[in-house]
Amino acid sequence: xxxxxxxxxxRISYSxxxxxxxxxxxxxxxxxxxxxxxxxxTNFWYDNWLNSTGRLTFICNLGAAPRPTMVSDxxxxxxxxxxxxxxHQLSGSVLEKLVVVPPPMPQxxxxxxxxxxxxxxxxxxxxxxKYLMREWDKPRDSKWRIIWSLRVPWLVxxxxxxxxxxxxxxxxxxxxxxxxxxxxxxxxxxxxxxxxDTWLIGNLQHRPRQEFPDFDWGRVEVETYNKEATSIVNRxxxxxxxxxxxxxxxxLLQKGWPVQVRHIPRGMNAVADKLAVDEASLI
Numbered sequence: 001x002x003x004x005x006x007x008x009x010x011r012i013s014y015s016x017x018x019x020x021x022x023x024x025x026x027x028x029x030x031x032x033x034x035x036x037x038x039x040x041x042t043n044f045w046y047d048n049w050l051n052s053t054g055r056l057t058f059i060c061n062l063g064a065a066p067r068p069t070m071v072s073d074x075x076x077x078x079x080x081x082x083x084x085x086x087x088h089q090l091s092g093s094v095l096e097k098l099v100v101v102p103p104p105m106p107q108x109x110x111x112x113x114x115x116x117x118x119x120x121x122x123x124x125x126x127x128x129x130k131y132l133m134r135e136w137d138k139p140r141d142s143k144w145r146i147i148w149s150l151r152v153p154w155l156v157x158x159x160x161x162x163x164x165x166x167x168x169x170x171x172x173x174x175x176x177x178x179x180x181x182x183x184x185x186x187x188x189x190x191x192x193x194x195x196x197d198t199w200l201i202g203n204l205q206h207r208p209r210q211e212f213p214d215f216d217w218g219r220v221e222v223e224t225y226n227k228e229a230t231s232i233v234n235r236x237x238x239x240x241x242x243x244x245x246x247x248x249x250x251x252l253l254q255k256g257w258p259v260q261v262r263h264i265p266r267g268m269n270a271v272a273d274k275l276a277v278d279e280a281s282l283i
Contacts, residue, residue, distance in 0.1 A: 034111055035049075036071050042070065044070060056090065147164060230261055235250070
């Protein structure tokens with residue numbers, strides 16, 4: 001077996017790729033599943049070979065670690081599984097899996113190592129990707145999906161992502177002072193005592209009409225750093241007057257909703273931008 005699947009990739013001189021493979025070789029070996037043919041090179045107890053069972057040494061009924069034994073040594077003189085021997089060493093559930101496995105025979109050829117995560121035991125990038133991403137197939141915390149689906153600037157998404165990761169168990173006094181100016185007393189009290197994740201998801205999922213009833217939620221405000229673009233959209237500049245895009249924007253602005261497009265000097269958001277950029281550099 002060691003000739004086909006090396007115990008280590010350590011060498012005196014090797015390439016960067018070989019060194020990287022050496023770093024993950026132990027994990028890669030765990031994904032080797034032997035295709036048993038004559039059974040002479042597969043260790044019955046210490047190799048992966050019985051589908052979805054893992055190494056049998058971990059589930060055997062022996063009081064001590066079993067002696068290394070080839071699969072071919074677990075047969076009777078007639079070439080059948082030695083059920084008398086196996087029945088005392090394995091549980092009933094494992095024996096049920098083994099009973100449908102044909103006994104190895106010399107005419108089948110030598111055992112070969114295969115890739116556990118592919119049905120035909122052939123290594124493929126697709127099966128490897130599915131194996132590596134298996135943890136991502138599990139149900140995930142909905143807050144990450146909500147944050148990355150927000151229709152907000154990417155700096156705001158990064159800020160929300162960092163905030164959700166770091167939490168806010170000890171809320172900043174300055175932040176509480178700010179919230180006290182915009183939230184009703186009963187809402188502020190809930191903010192101070194509600195677990196951070198609950199508060200965050202609750203605010204991201206629900207429209208804030210109840211929290212800020214005095215706001216005009218029917219009005220759309222568009223802010224931009226570009227002063228010239230603001231002038232063009234507000235028709236105070238004739239630049240690009242013949243542009244089809246500009247005409248389309250003007251048509252949209254004339255729809256049945258109040259829209260205000262205004263210029264925001266970049267310096268007004270300098271603090272927020274600086275915080276987001278600094279935090280993003282730590283990711």
